[in-house]
Amino acid sequence: MVLAVPTEHKAYENRVALTPEVVKELCGKGFQVSVEAGAGEKSYLADRLYTEAGASIVHDAAQLYASADVILKVNAPEPAEISCMKRGAVLISFMYASTSPDVVKACSDAGVSAFSVDAIPRISRAQKMDALSSQSNLAGYKTVILAANALGKIFPLLMTAAGTVKPARVVIMGAGVAGLQAIATAKRLGAIVEVSDIRPETKEQVESLGAKFIEVKGDDSIKTEGGYVKDVSSDFLKKQQELIAKHVSAADIVITTALIPGKKAPMLISSDMVKSMRAGSVIVDMAVEQGGNCELSELNKTVVKEGVSIIGESNLPSLLPLNASQLYARNISTFLLHLADSNAFRWELDEEITRGSLITHEGKIVHPSIAS
Numbered sequence: 001m002v003l004a005v006p007t008e009h010k011a012y013e014n015r016v017a018l019t020p021e022v023v024k025e026l027c028g029k030g031f032q033v034s035v036e037a038g039a040g041e042k043s044y045l046a047d048r049l050y051t052e053a054g055a056s057i058v059h060d061a062a063q064l065y066a067s068a069d070v071i072l073k074v075n076a077p078e079p080a081e082i083s084c085m086k087r088g089a090v091l092i093s094f095m096y097a098s099t100s101p102d103v104v105k106a107c108s109d110a111g112v113s114a115f116s117v118d119a120i121p122r123i124s125r126a127q128k129m130d131a132l133s134s135q136s137n138l139a140g141y142k143t144v145i146l147a148a149n150a151l152g153k154i155f156p157l158l159m160t161a162a163g164t165v166k167p168a169r170v171v172i173m174g175a176g177v178a179g180l181q182a183i184a185t186a187k188r189l190g191a192i193v194e195v196s197d198i199r200p201e202t203k204e205q206v207e208s209l210g211a212k213f214i215e216v217k218g219d220d221s222i223k224t225e226g227g228y229v230k231d232v233s234s235d236f237l238k239k240q241q242e243l244i245a246k247h248v249s250a251a252d253i254v255i256t257t258a259l260i261p262g263k264k265a266p267m268l269i270s271s272d273m274v275k276s277m278r279a280g281s282v283i284v285d286m287a288v289e290q291g292g293n294c295e296l297s298e299l300n301k302t303v304v305k306e307g308v309s310i311i312g313e314s315n316l317p318s319l320l321p322l323n324a325s326q327l328y329a330r331n332i333s334t335f336l337l338h339l340a341d342s343n344a345f346r347w348e349l350d351e352e353i354t355r356g357s358l359i360t361h362e363g364k365i366v367h368p369s370i371a372s
Contacts (some may be wrong), residue, residue, distance in 0.1 A: 001030075001031055001032065001069045001070060001340065001342050001343065001344070002031075002032045002033075002034060002067060002068050002069045002070070003018075003026065003031050003032065003033045003034070003068065003069070003070045003072055003336075004033075004034045004035075004036075004058075004064050004065065004067070004068030004070065004071050004072065005017050005018045005033070005034070005035045005036065005039050005055075005072050005073075006036045006039060006061060006064055006065065006071065006073060006077070006081070007036045007037075007038055007039040007061070008039070008042075008073065008074050008075055009078070010075045011300075012300060012313075012314060012315045012318055013042075013074065013075060013315060013318050014042035014043060014318045014319075014321035014324075015042075015043060015074045015317065015318055015321050015324050015325045015328060016039050016040040016042070016043045016045060016074070016321075016325045016329075017072040017073050017074050017093070017325075017328065017329065017332060018033070018035070018072060018329045018332070018333070019040070019043070019045060019325055019326055019329040020040075020045060020049040020050050020052065020053040020055075021053070021326075021329070022329040022330060022333045023035070023050060023053040023054060023055045024053040024054055025333065026333060026336075027053065027054035027055070028054075029337070029341070029342055030341070030342030030343075031342045032056070033050075033053075033054065033055040033056070034055065034056045034057075034058045034064055034067070034068065035047070035050045035055045035056070035057055035058065036057075036058055036059075036061055036064050037057050037058065037059045040325070042321055043321040043322050043324075043325040044321070044322050045322075045325070061081070061084075062084050065077075065081055065084035065085050066084050066085070066086060067086075068085070068086075068089060069089055069090065070089065070090045070091075070092065070336070070340075071085060071089065071090070071091045071092070071093075072092050072093070072332055072336070073091070073092070073093035073094075074093060074094060074328060075093060075094055076091070076093045076094060076095045076096075076100060076103045076116075077091070077093070077103075079102055079103065079105070079106035082103070082106040082107055082110050082112060083106065083109070083110055085110055085112050087110065087111035087112070087363075088111060088112075088113075088362065089110075089112055089113075090112070090113045090114070090115070090345065091107060091112055091113070091114040091115065092114075092115045092117065092332060092335065092336065093115075093116070093117065094116065094117055094118050094131070095114065095116035095117075095118065095119070095359060096116070096118055097116050097119065097359045097367060097369070097370055098261075098262040098369055098370055099262060101370075104359060104360065104365060104370060107359065107360040107363075108360050108363050108364065108365055109363070110363070111362060111363035112360060112363065113345075113358070113360060113361045113362055114358075114359045114360045115335070115339070115357045115358055115359065116357055116359050116367075117129070117131045117132075117331065117332065117335065117357065118131070118132055119356055119357045119359070119367070120132075120335065120353060120356060120357045121352055121353055121356040121357070123352065123353075125353075126353050128330070128331065128334045129331050129332075129334050129335040129338065129353070130331065131327075131328055131331040131332065132177075133177045134324075134327035134328065134330075134331055135317040135324060135327070135328065136176065136177040136178040136181075136317075137177050137178070137181050137327075138181075138316070138317045138320050138323055138324050138327070139178050139181075139286065139316035139317050140177065140178035140179060140180065140181030140182040140185065140257075141181050141182070141185050141320075142316045142317075142319050142320055143178070143182050143255050143284045143286060143316060144170075144182050144185040144186050144189065144255070145185070146284060146311055146313065146316075146319075147170075147253045147255065147282045147284050147311070148189060148253075150282045150302070150309045150311060151168065151252055151253060151280070151281075151282050152280045153165070153168060153252065153280075154168070154190075155167065155168045155170075155186070155189035155190045155191040156168075156189065156190025156191070157190065167190055167191055167192050168190075168191045168192070168252040168253060169191065169192045169193075169194070169250060169251050169252050169253070170186045170191045170192065170193045170194070170251065170252065170253045170254075170255065171193075171194050171195075171196070171214075171244070171247050171248055171251040171253070171254045171255070172186070172193060172194070172195045172196070172211070172254075172255045172257070173195075173196045173197075173244070173254070173255065173256045173257060173258055173268055173293065174196075174197055174256065174257030174258045174259075174286075175195050175197040175199070175202035175205060175206050176197075176257060178257045178286060179195065179197070179255075179257045180205060180206075180209065182255050182257070183195060183206065183209045183210075183211045184209050186253075187209060187210050187211065191252075191253075192212075193209075193210070193211035193212070194211065194212045194213075194214055194247050194251075195211045195212070195213055195214060196213075196214040196216065196240065196243075196244050196247070197213075198216060198236065198240060200215070203215065214243065214244055214247055216236075216239060216240045216243050216244075217239075237266055237267075237268070240268070241268065241270065241273070244268075245273055245276065248269065248273050248276065248277060249273070249276035249277055251277065251281065252278070252280075252281055252282070253281065253282045253283075253284070254269065254277075254281070254282070254283045254284075255283075255284045255286065256268055256269060256283070256284070256285050256286060256287060256293035256294060257286045257287065257293075258287055258293050259287050259290055262369075263290075264290060264291040265287035265290040265291045265292055265293055266293065267291075267292070267293060267294075267295055268293040268294070269283060269285075269293060269294040269295060269296075270295050271295045271296055271305075271306075274294070274295070274296055274305060274306050274308050274310070275306045277306070277307075277308050278307075279306075279307030279308070280307065280308075280309075281307075281308045281309070282308065282309045282310075282311065283297070283308060283309070283310045283311065284311045284313075285297035285310065285311065285312050286316065288300075288312035288313070288314055289314040289315075292312065294310060296310055297310050297311075297312040298310070298312050299312055299314055300312060300313065300314050335353075335357075338353060339354065347361075349361070349366075
């Protein structure tokens with residue numbers, strides 16, 4: 001079975017689907033691996049390292065797609081790239097199928113079987129395949145580092161002969177994987193950390209990391225699925241905003257992480273809330289690619305509004321490309337070995353992980369979230 005790793009062409013993307021270390025392991029299990037020339041350069045992984053690991057370097061992307069049994073990517077290929085794949089080939093990447101109808105249609109038209117790693121069920125036996133978590137973990141860390149760099153003061157309490165410097169106050173909205181890593185990182189740097197999450201079950205995790213939980217009384221409108229909030233009422237969001245507004249106004253840094261799969265990100269920080277913050281404060285909007293949690297954030301820009309720096313990086317894991325690629329490669333290789341050996345895919349269509357992540361099969365749209 002020939003595995004192919006193309007170069008990622010999405011803007012602001014520095015990751016690669018497989019690292020040389022993982023390529024070596026897959027070659028040892030009988031797979032053949034082809035890597036597009038330069039695919040790993042932005043992750044500091046030279047072509048030479050791939051050839052030493054047993055891969056072949058291919059300079060023609062169209063040839064790479066046409067000759068592969070399996071395409072492994074971080075981001076889904078463009079429809080034009082998918083059209084180069086041979087019928088019956090397999091694609092494994094992030095797809096976000098419910099919001100990428102053109103990619104799904106291209107896979108269907110090309111007779112391709114496509115697996116979306118963001119749709120892998122979040123169950124215990126799939127933890128090693130959970131690319132969403134591995135990448136969010138890194139994003140949570142990087143978010144705090146970006147905020148610390150933009151903030152004109154230090155994080156920890158500092159007592160000196162010249163006087164006492166008060167610790168920075170950090171408010172984090174959302175205690176998922178990214179939020180929890182942000183909490184841990186901000187605490188390690190010495191900040192006072194407060195956290196808001198509409199899921200009451202996160203309170204214990206937040207407090208175990210030494211942060212204060214800002215508790216908003218829930219209601220029946222909150223729906224969760226796979227650890228994410230699937231839906232919430234506008235009334236609840238208004239209640240949440242009113243409670244956290246005073247915490248935001250006193251904060252040096254606000255980090256927002258709230259996402260609703262398949263929908264626009266909820267707006268949590270209004271322009272009025274930004275106005276209430278001290279000059280020099282920082283907001284990092286981790287949901288900016290899905291519309292943003294802050295009313296004033298701008299995609300892939302850092303802007304200063306009302307004296308507040310608002311950071312809108314859309315691809316935070318890509319700012320740590322070496323680590324992000326290492327973890328993603330391990331996720332995707334574990335997933336691949338669950339689905340196939342070097343000779344063929346097992347196609348256990350009723351198996352939970354396969355069923356949950358398979359978007360198209362031999363050209364037919366099969367995932368229940370989008371199948372008509």
